[in-house]
Amino acid sequence: DGGITQSPKYLFRKEGQNVTLSCEQNLNHDAMYWYRQDPGQGLRLIYYSQIVNDFQKGDIAEGYSVSREKKESFPLTVTSAQKNPTAFYLCASSARTGGDYGYTFGSGTRLTVV
């Protein structure tokens, strides 16, 4: 079955550490996205990628980095520069960018700073 997989489901980070969240899709989608979800707020876009080896900053890219070396994979690194990283992170993919193409979401990774 085609889908999008995020791992791990839960992640704990010590202050000052970088951590990487995994996102893999086998839907043959060109576009992939990373969102952050905080209580009481809508999803906020961190980064997105329209094609391999290309990505663009979203609304809240500071303290995050991404790579898109393969079509199937779009890992997100939360760096020590991100001052408030505790949140629920969602990865999504779509056939193309733009709202006319529906999103498929992963199950999310909950990151907690300890």
Added chain:
Amino acid sequence: KNQVEQSPQSLIILEGKNCTLQCNYTVSPFSNLRWYKQDTGRGPVSLTIMTFSENTKSNGRYTATLDADTKQSSLHITASQLSDSASYICVVSVDMRFGAGTRLTVKP
């Protein structure tokens, strides 16, 4: 100011009852409006999508309406079930603007 406002923020209803969730938006230009259901700790799943010309779209017990003139949408849930307990998120494109969601709890 958020371009997509949802109300109420949270709602508690008894099993079997109906409810209606609201979404008001100021996003322009408009391409389509989607409603997603998000179970706790999971990713959102699409319920409906409506384009500018559509007024109503149903998906089982879920019925979404759209008034593009007033920029309002609603999601009506009929005969609620315990499994309807989730957050419901309104998303307006072209560039996928997300509302903060309505947290629905259905009690037995």
